Amino acid sequence: MAMNIPSGNDEPDVLVDINTTPLIDVMLVLLIMLIITIPIQMHAVKMNLPVDSPPPPAAPPPVVQIDIGPSGALQWNGAPLAAGADLEHHMAEVAAQPDQPEIHLSPDKAAPYSAVAQVMAAAQREGATKIGLVGNEP
16 A cells, blocks of 8 residues: 655646456456356266165064053953062063063053053063053044
8 A cells, every 4th residue: 555645746646556446347257257157067966876675574573462441450462460470470571582572551541540650660670671552642
């Protein structure tokens, strides 16, 4: 940047700054030409994926259905079950299997919560891990 020093005579001062307007115009023209000449890129990746049939699904695991009636009565796959030691015995058998069956717990709407909690606690104590509540769909 230059500094203008006034001279003693009345001559007009000389500006020593560079004129950047033509430089900016040339750069804009070059930028526009660059944008026009670049081909439009497709954002697609072509891949040759292997074509193979998926493996057959594994056999579904066995299912144990536990129903809890309105009075809190338990049924193990449709057979009446006494709460307590009998429930613990069945849960221990399920937990001892290498491929544990799924336990579907289906309480009645009027079943007491204590009966549901008792079944879930017995499953946890014995190590049965595949348990789910069934029948709560709207």
